[in-house]
Structure formats: C-alpha cells, structure tokens
Amino acid sequence: MRFPENPVLTKELRTRMRGTRAYWILFAYVGLPSLIVFLTYATYTAFQSGNGQNAFQLGKVFYSTVFTIQALLVGIITPALTAGGVSLEKEQRTYDLLSLSLLPRRGIILGKLLSATLFVALLLTASLPLASLCFLLGGIAPSQVITAYVLLLSCAFLYGAVGIAASSVAKSTTNATSLAYTVILILFFCTLPLAIAGITGPFGGNGVGLTALNPIGAVSSGINSEVYFGLSLSPWLPALLVNGMLGVVLTVAAIHRLEYPRSDRTPLLRTLCAAFTLLLAFFLYGFTAPQAAGVSGNSLMAVSILTLLATTLIAAIFATGDGLPTSGGLIRLIFDPRRLRTGDAASGLLYGVLLVLICGAVLYIGTTNSSRPASLRLVLLSLSLLWLLGTLGIWFSAAARSRWAALTATLAAAVVVSVGPMCTQITVGNSPRRPTVLDNLLYLSPFPAASELSGSGSKSLRTPALLFQAPFRMVTPALYGLLGIGFLGLAERARRASRTVVPPAS
Amino acid sequence: MxxxxxxxxxxxxxxxxxxxxxxxxxxxxxxxxxxxxxxxxxxxxxxxxxxxxxxxxxxxxxxxxxxxxxxxxxxxxxxxxxxxxxxxxxxxxxxxxxxxxxxxxxxxxxxxxxxxxxxxxxxxxxxxxxxxxxxxxxxxxxxxxxxxxxxxxxxxxxxxxxxxxxxxxxxxxxxxxxxxxxxxxxxxxxxxxxxxxxxxxxxxxxxxxxxxxxxxxIEAIMKQVLGGRVLEIRVPDIDREKATALLPSVEHVKSVKRIGETLRVDYSGTLDDQSEVLLALIHGGVRVQSFAEQDTDLEDIFLRVTKGLVA
Known part of the structure; x- marks a missing residue:
C-alpha cells in the first residue's frame, strides 16, 4: 500500500530541519534534563553513603526527573510549533495560494499537526540515552519508560491539536499562541490535582482515576491501576483515549473552521463531541460515582460539581453562535430534532440536552441501585441549568451576533449565578450568621440544590428568611425554567431587531 | 460555450x-x-x-x-x-x-x-x-x-x-x-x-x-466612448476663428475644441471620409499647417469614462 502524499507534511519536514533553530531546540531539549540529572546525581551522591545497594532509588529519582522535565518541555514546545500553522500562512500571504490548490483542508491541518508531532517524537527519541540511565541504576521497569513515552507523545498530539485549533480561530499568530498556551495551562492545572493524587496516593478514601491525563501524572502512572465502575485499567489507557479523542475533536474543529465553502462537518463534529462526552463521563463518573450511594457525601458532591461544570461548558460552547437564523419560529428552531445537524446556537440547546442525557445515562447505569434516585435528581437539576444557560446563550447570540462575545458573556453569567449567591453566606468571625432576605439569592445557584440531592440533604443553608419552604432541589429548577422562558422572549426580540437592521440590497 | x-x-x-x-x-x-x-x-x-x-x-x-x-x-x-x-x-x-x-x-x-x-x-x-x-x-x-x-x-x-x-x-x-x-x-x-x-x-x-x-x-470601446476618432488640426492664429466656425458644419464632425494652438475634432466618420474635413477647410480658405489623427489609447478612454471616484 502506498502512503498518500501530503505536500504540506513534506514541506514542513523538509524546512523544519533547515537553519539552526531546530538544532537549538534539540540541544535545549536534551541539555536541560541532562544538566538537572547531573545536578540531581551530584546532590544525591553528596548526601548518600554506601556501596550502591540503594542505586535503584537513584534510578527512580532519575526517571521522575527526566520525564517531569520532558513533560514540561513538551507542553512548552509543541503549541509553539503548531500555533502559527494557519495564522502564519495568512500573515505571510501564502495561505491564498495554498488554499486554492487541490489540497483538501484536512491535508493542510493534518500535515502541520503530524509534522509537529513527529518533531516532538524526534525530541523524545533524542532523550532515550538519558532515560536509559534509569535502567543502569535499576528501580524502573521498561514498561514504565515505554508508557511514559507513549503518554508524552499523546500529550504532544493533544497540545499540537490545541495549537492548530487556536491558529485556525485566531486572527494573528500572537493571539493564536497566547490562546493555545492559555488552553493548555487550563488543561494542565485542571488535571494536576488528579496527577498529584495519583502520585501521593488516593485522597479521602476514594480511588483516583485519570491520573495520567496530566503529563506530570503520566510519569508516575506505569505501575498503578485504576478502577472505573469496577473495571480495572492501566492508567495509560484512559489518558490515551481521552487525550487522543480531545485531540481529534480539536483537529476536526480546526478543519471545519478553515473549510471554504463550508462543507458541513457539524454532524461529524457533534458526533465526535458526543463520543468524547461519553468517554469522559465514563472515566470521570467511573472513579467518583461508585461511592455516591448517599453514604459518602463527598463523592456525591464531586459528581454533582463535575456534572454542573460540564453542563455549564456544554451550554456555553454549543448554545452560542454568530447570531440566529432569521427565518422560522424560535421554538421550532430550538426543538426541531432535524436541526441537530446544523451548527447554530438555537439547535445547540437540544444537542446539549442530548449530551447531559448521555452523562445521566452513564451515571444511572454505572451506580448502585441506592444512588440512582440521587442521580436522576442530578440529571434534572443539570437539565434545568442547561435550559437557563442555553436560553441565555441564545439570547446573547441573537443580541451580540458574535460567538465569542456570547460565549464569554454566558460563562461570566454562569460564574455569577453559581458563585455569587454563595458569597452571601460568608461569615466573618465566629458569630453565627443572621438570616437576611439576601438568602433568597441561594435559589439562583445550583449548588444548594446539589447539596440536597441525596434526599436527606444538608439543611445548613435553609434559613427562616427563605420565601419558599420547599427544598432547593425543587425550587431552583422551577426558577430556572421560568427564567429560561423569559430569556427566550428576549432572544426573540433581539432576533426581530437584528432582522430589521440588515440593510436592504441596493 | x-x-x-x-x-x-x-x-x-x-x-x-x-x-x-x-x-x-x-x-x-x-x-x-x-x-x-x-x-x-x-x-x-x-x-x-x-x-x-x-x-x-x-x-x-x-x-x-x-x-x-x-x-x-x-x-x-x-x-x-x-x-x-x-x-x-x-x-x-x-x-x-x-x-x-x-x-x-x-x-x-x-x-x-x-x-x-x-x-x-x-x-x-x-x-x-x-x-x-x-x-x-x-x-x-x-x-x-x-x-x-x-x-x-x-x-x-x-x-x-x-x-x-x-x-x-x-x-x-x-x-x-x-x-x-x-x-x-x-x-x-x-x-x-x-x-x-x-x-x-x-x-x-x-x-x-x-x-x-x-x-x-479596444477598438469597439474607443468607438463607443469617443464616438470615433480624434483629429488634431493646426492652423495659423488668424484662421483659427474661421476654422472653428466652419468645422461643425462638416458632416460627421461631433465637436470642436481649442487646445492651445491646435483644434481637437471628435470625428465619427470613416477613414475615407476623413479627407472631407481637410477639403472643407481648404475650400473655406483656411490655411492648414498640419492635419493628423490623434493616437487615442486606453488612457484617454479611462479618463473619459471614470470619474476619479473610488468605491
């Protein structure tokens, strides 16, 4: 079988190694860990005495040093290789010529991404001699080293995909680079707690999963195993699947952004996102949910926070867009299942419902019988939150007619609604807090409702000042439902207004 | 097709x-x-x-x-x-x-x-x-x-x-x-x-x-825009008034303009008819110093049809 030719890949590979830049990167990539390993060795030998019986300890130290530094370097280097992929072509005015050729857009994106990943693979290969020092000293199994390399490569693919997606979105390479690094930092710090928990041992008596998602965690993931809904897996597999899938979603999104004329990749993109949600729900609920039987409030709260966070992101990402379609009734635009294949904000709400139901199904099937009522209540609460934020996103989209403005505004509103009311509960000193009328704001936040999910619920937030004496988990969804209807009305008004603004064709 | x-x-x-x-x-x-x-x-x-x-x-x-x-x-x-x-x-x-x-x-x-x-x-x-x-x-x-x-x-x-x-x-x-x-x-x-x-x-x-x-x-456009060809005629100062008065009555002459020492005539007739203009001038007693067809090029057309406006 002949491998299909990709001129962009050939070009990138050919020019990457020209000049001195690539060699400087290679030098720094191998030089920095070498220096630190040498310093580690010097420190270790200075404080240790003996005849080398404990050399395996040094082997372990070498291993974690070499791979932790590599993980950081991969995170720094890879996005820089791809973030200019598309935007730099546009800035150098080479993009028009390239996009006019018969080369499909996926060829351009994949060529750039693959060449960056291959360059990182070269860097990783160059570090092999350093890594093999661990074998000399012992304490590390070859499988651990291989796993660490595979995971670093999967991180490189993901970070490269983040870079190329940022490049296809941003107007300039500077913007693309800062966007890519911001996203990677968010990814890094969101997954860091899992990695730390994986390294230092399980916390709170619960199992830890997805430790290898973070590159630092990837280093220590060789020997443990993780349990998801009773299924025992090596840590590298979930990380590989999640990183790989997220990378694929971002790559397809980048191709979709570039396409002209837009060949509709929305169905593919939405199917991939649904598959990614399913995968993530399986792994995230897998290690948090088994204990969600109402016995352990901690894990139920963890599941609730994850679900509500995911719902917020789903609403902000999918139910926002560059304006709304001007023809057809708004209700039909939102609830017509045939419109799921379109990519606009209105159809995003129904798609979001689908994603939340996927999460709910995984949670319901995966948990024990006794915690199923709680998971159903959680799904209901998530759906109501989705309705609130989704309608808000649709309204913002209709009013601002800019995806980014609507997305930012929706996220900001979500933060204000969730966290703002909780601030009223802050007390200073030891004196007990007096109930005030402001306590009613708690109905707006999903968290008091989430804390009541297990049925028994904590009653600490219930004060005599509250208007309704019904539980939060019943009042909050009802309130969200009503507010959502209001936002839909506002969205329809904004849509009508935008219809009249369009200048008539002269 | x-x-x-x-x-x-x-x-x-x-x-x-x-x-x-x-x-x-x-x-x-x-x-x-x-x-x-x-x-x-x-x-x-x-x-x-x-x-x-x-x-x-x-x-x-x-x-x-x-x-x-x-x-x-x-x-x-x-x-x-x-x-x-x-x-x-x-x-x-x-x-x-x-x-x-x-x-x-x-x-x-x-x-x-x-x-x-x-x-x-x-x-x-x-x-x-x-x-x-x-x-x-x-x-x-x-x-x-x-x-x-x-x-x-x-x-x-x-x-x-x-x-x-x-x-x-x-x-x-x-x-x-x-x-x-x-x-x-x-x-x-x-x-x-x-x-x-x-x-x-x-x-x-x-x-x-x-x-x-x-x-x-190009030729068709010239004809469309200029309505034909442009003749440049040079006559002595004393005959210039006479020539300006006489020319419009000649067949196919559309307009006459005085530019410096020359007269610029927009002419819509054929090349063969062109000699009629010279003949009419000489019969009218105008001394003609030079008689030539002006080289019209795209530049003229461009300046005539555009208004110097940019969208």
Whole structure:
C-alpha cells in the first residue's frame, strides 16, 4: 500500500530541519534534563553513603526527573510549533495560494499537526540515552519508560491539536499562541490535582482515576491501576483515549473552521463531541460515582460539581453562535430534532440536552441501585441549568451576533449565578450568621440544590428568611425554567431587531 | 460555450458593495484586461472567480462550472496569481514549484519535466537551486507565475502582475504574458496602469466603484466612448476663428475644441471620409499647417469614462 502524499507534511519536514533553530531546540531539549540529572546525581551522591545497594532509588529519582522535565518541555514546545500553522500562512500571504490548490483542508491541518508531532517524537527519541540511565541504576521497569513515552507523545498530539485549533480561530499568530498556551495551562492545572493524587496516593478514601491525563501524572502512572465502575485499567489507557479523542475533536474543529465553502462537518463534529462526552463521563463518573450511594457525601458532591461544570461548558460552547437564523419560529428552531445537524446556537440547546442525557445515562447505569434516585435528581437539576444557560446563550447570540462575545458573556453569567449567591453566606468571625432576605439569592445557584440531592440533604443553608419552604432541589429548577422562558422572549426580540437592521440590497 | 461567464455578479461586505452586478463573457483564447482605479472591485471580482470569495449573488462560471457550487472542480481549471503574495522561506525554487505541483496533484513522475519547463518559460532556470527568499522581487513575481502555470490551467487570473516592479522587470512580465497569449491561454489580467495592458489585450473592461462601465474589444470601446476618432488640426492664429466656425458644419464632425494652438475634432466618420474635413477647410480658405489623427489609447478612454471616484 502506498502512503498518500501530503505536500504540506513534506514541506514542513523538509524546512523544519533547515537553519539552526531546530538544532537549538534539540540541544535545549536534551541539555536541560541532562544538566538537572547531573545536578540531581551530584546532590544525591553528596548526601548518600554506601556501596550502591540503594542505586535503584537513584534510578527512580532519575526517571521522575527526566520525564517531569520532558513533560514540561513538551507542553512548552509543541503549541509553539503548531500555533502559527494557519495564522502564519495568512500573515505571510501564502495561505491564498495554498488554499486554492487541490489540497483538501484536512491535508493542510493534518500535515502541520503530524509534522509537529513527529518533531516532538524526534525530541523524545533524542532523550532515550538519558532515560536509559534509569535502567543502569535499576528501580524502573521498561514498561514504565515505554508508557511514559507513549503518554508524552499523546500529550504532544493533544497540545499540537490545541495549537492548530487556536491558529485556525485566531486572527494573528500572537493571539493564536497566547490562546493555545492559555488552553493548555487550563488543561494542565485542571488535571494536576488528579496527577498529584495519583502520585501521593488516593485522597479521602476514594480511588483516583485519570491520573495520567496530566503529563506530570503520566510519569508516575506505569505501575498503578485504576478502577472505573469496577473495571480495572492501566492508567495509560484512559489518558490515551481521552487525550487522543480531545485531540481529534480539536483537529476536526480546526478543519471545519478553515473549510471554504463550508462543507458541513457539524454532524461529524457533534458526533465526535458526543463520543468524547461519553468517554469522559465514563472515566470521570467511573472513579467518583461508585461511592455516591448517599453514604459518602463527598463523592456525591464531586459528581454533582463535575456534572454542573460540564453542563455549564456544554451550554456555553454549543448554545452560542454568530447570531440566529432569521427565518422560522424560535421554538421550532430550538426543538426541531432535524436541526441537530446544523451548527447554530438555537439547535445547540437540544444537542446539549442530548449530551447531559448521555452523562445521566452513564451515571444511572454505572451506580448502585441506592444512588440512582440521587442521580436522576442530578440529571434534572443539570437539565434545568442547561435550559437557563442555553436560553441565555441564545439570547446573547441573537443580541451580540458574535460567538465569542456570547460565549464569554454566558460563562461570566454562569460564574455569577453559581458563585455569587454563595458569597452571601460568608461569615466573618465566629458569630453565627443572621438570616437576611439576601438568602433568597441561594435559589439562583445550583449548588444548594446539589447539596440536597441525596434526599436527606444538608439543611445548613435553609434559613427562616427563605420565601419558599420547599427544598432547593425543587425550587431552583422551577426558577430556572421560568427564567429560561423569559430569556427566550428576549432572544426573540433581539432576533426581530437584528432582522430589521440588515440593510436592504441596493 | 464561453470559457468564463459572469452573470450579475455581486459582492457585499457589511457596509460596502464591492462589486455591483457585473456581467462578462470570455471565449477561449481571450485576453481580458481589467482596468480600474485602486479599490474599484478588480481584486474582489478576480477572487470570486478564483473561488476565494463567495459571491453575495449572481453567478460566476468557468468552463460551465458554477464557481460557488463546485469550487474544487474550478480550481484545477484556473491559475491565480494574487497582487500581494508571500513565499516560503527556507524553500528552494524547485522545491516551491514541486510543492505546488504536488498540491495540484500533478503525478510525481511528470513533475521534474514540468518544473524545468515552467522555469525555462519564466527564465529562472539558473535559479533552480537558489533559496526563494534570495530572489529579487521581479524574480519572485515570475516564480509565482511559474507556480500558476504548473498544473497547466485553462484560465489565468493575474491580479496586478507587474505592480511594484522596475521597468525592466515590467517588460519581462509583459513579454511573458505575450508568450502565454501565444500558448493559447485565456487570461484575465488586472491593472491600474493602462499602457501595461494595451499591447496584448484582446478586450478590456473598465471598472469603477464595483460597476463595469464599458467592456469589449479596444477598438469597439474607443468607438463607443469617443464616438470615433480624434483629429488634431493646426492652423495659423488668424484662421483659427474661421476654422472653428466652419468645422461643425462638416458632416460627421461631433465637436470642436481649442487646445492651445491646435483644434481637437471628435470625428465619427470613416477613414475615407476623413479627407472631407481637410477639403472643407481648404475650400473655406483656411490655411492648414498640419492635419493628423490623434493616437487615442486606453488612457484617454479611462479618463473619459471614470470619474476619479473610488468605491
């Protein structure tokens, strides 16, 4: 079988190694860990005495040093290789010529991404001699080293995909680079707690999963195993699947952004996102949910926070867009299942419902019988939150007619609604807090409702000042439902207004 | 079937109409000069034909294929050279051409021959192994033209191919275009400088503020715009009044203007009729010092039809 030719890949590979830049990167990539390993060795030998019986300890130290530094370097280097992929072509005015050729857009994106990943693979290969020092000293199994390399490569693919997606979105390479690094930092710090928990041992008596998602965690993931809904897996597999899938979603999104004329990749993109949600729900609920039987409030709260966070992101990402379609009734635009294949904000709400139901199904099937009522209540609460934020996103989209403005505004509103009311509960000193009328704001936040999910619920937030004496988990969804209807009305008004603004064709 | 056909092509941006209902037809082998001041809509029109921009309304067809509906099919038929383009650093001349040949799916085995041919045509053979960023501007322009030809397109869309070049490089590009004309290519070439195009275009179109004001073969346009030819007559000072009074009564004379020492006559008659004007003057007792037909060129037409407005 002949491998299909990709001129962009050939070009990138050919020019990457020209000049001195690539060699400087290679030098720094191998030089920095070498220096630190040498310093580690010097420190270790200075404080240790003996005849080398404990050399395996040094082997372990070498291993974690070499791979932790590599993980950081991969995170720094890879996005820089791809973030200019598309935007730099546009800035150098080479993009028009390239996009006019018969080369499909996926060829351009994949060529750039693959060449960056291959360059990182070269860097990783160059570090092999350093890594093999661990074998000399012992304490590390070859499988651990291989796993660490595979995971670093999967991180490189993901970070490269983040870079190329940022490049296809941003107007300039500077913007693309800062966007890519911001996203990677968010990814890094969101997954860091899992990695730390994986390294230092399980916390709170619960199992830890997805430790290898973070590159630092990837280093220590060789020997443990993780349990998801009773299924025992090596840590590298979930990380590989999640990183790989997220990378694929971002790559397809980048191709979709570039396409002209837009060949509709929305169905593919939405199917991939649904598959990614399913995968993530399986792994995230897998290690948090088994204990969600109402016995352990901690894990139920963890599941609730994850679900509500995911719902917020789903609403902000999918139910926002560059304006709304001007023809057809708004209700039909939102609830017509045939419109799921379109990519606009209105159809995003129904798609979001689908994603939340996927999460709910995984949670319901995966948990024990006794915690199923709680998971159903959680799904209901998530759906109501989705309705609130989704309608808000649709309204913002209709009013601002800019995806980014609507997305930012929706996220900001979500933060204000969730966290703002909780601030009223802050007390200073030891004196007990007096109930005030402001306590009613708690109905707006999903968290008091989430804390009541297990049925028994904590009653600490219930004060005599509250208007309704019904539980939060019943009042909050009802309130969200009503507010959502209001936002839909506002969205329809904004849509009508935008219809009249369009200048008539002269 | 016309090779290129534009029907009521229109492009609107948010607050601006860049091209207003442009219609045009080109047959195989036509060389169409697209003239207009900067910002008139030339580049937008060419970009729409090149499948880089989607028309707001109207139809653009190349070889009968709708550009908006099937851009992929159109792309193999056209070669587009933008007015401003970049080249990849760290790339050699032959690699640059090989890259685009591969991007246009030219079989690997045919590429070396085609690259040599394109380099030969653009007289860049000796620069084959040079790095692209070492080339002069004129050479880069020729290299871009070589790249445009590498997949043997039927239609060439050249946007300001000679802008920013020194006179020698300009002449080289011009010669190259003549060669392409001889090869039977259909070319749409835009420029805001007229003499560049006058030599080799079979037809021209003048565009201003997004509207095609006139279009057609150069002679036909001259006739349409000027209503015929312009005669320059020089008479002594004392006879000038007499001649000015006499000329309008001569058949086919449309107007008479005094410019300095000469009289400028717009004449709509044929070449044979032209002598009647001289005869009438001499019979009227006017002493004629010189009598000649003025060389009208595109510049005159351009200045007459455009208003110096830019969209």
């Amino acid at each position: 016309p090779l290129v056909e534009l029907v009521n092509l229109r492009k609107e941006y948010k607050t601006l109409v860049a091209v207003k209902g442009l219609s045009l037809t080109l047959e195989p082998g036509d060389i169409f000069g697209f003239i207009g001041p900067n910002g008139a809509g030339k580049t937008t029109t060419i970009k729409m034909l090149a499948t880089l921009l989607e028309p707001t309304s109207g139809i653009a067809r190349v070889n009968g294929i709708n550009v908006a509906e099937n851009p992929e099919a159109v792309r193999s038929l056209i070669g587009y050279m933008p007015d401003a383009f970049g080249v990849y650093d760290d790339f050699k001349v032959w690699e640059y051409l090989d890259f685009f040949a591969a991007a246009y799916k030219v079989p690997k085995i045919d590429r070396p021959g085609l690259i040599d041919m394109a380099l030969d045509l653009t007289t860049l053979t000796e620069k084959k192994d040079a790095y692209v960023d070492e080339l002069s501007r004129g050479m880069k322009q020729r290299l871009c033209l070589a790249k445009t030809l590498i997949h043997d397109p039927k239609v060439l869309l050249l946007d300001e191919p000679a802008s920013g070049l020194d006179p020698r490089a300009r002449i080289e590009i011009k010669e190259l275009l003549k060669e392409l004309k001889a090869m039977g290519k259909t070319i749409i070439v835009s420029s805001h400088i007229l003499p560049e195009l006058a030599d080799f275009c079979t037809s021209v179109g003048i565009i201003e503020r997004g509207e095609l004001i006139v279009a057609g073969p």
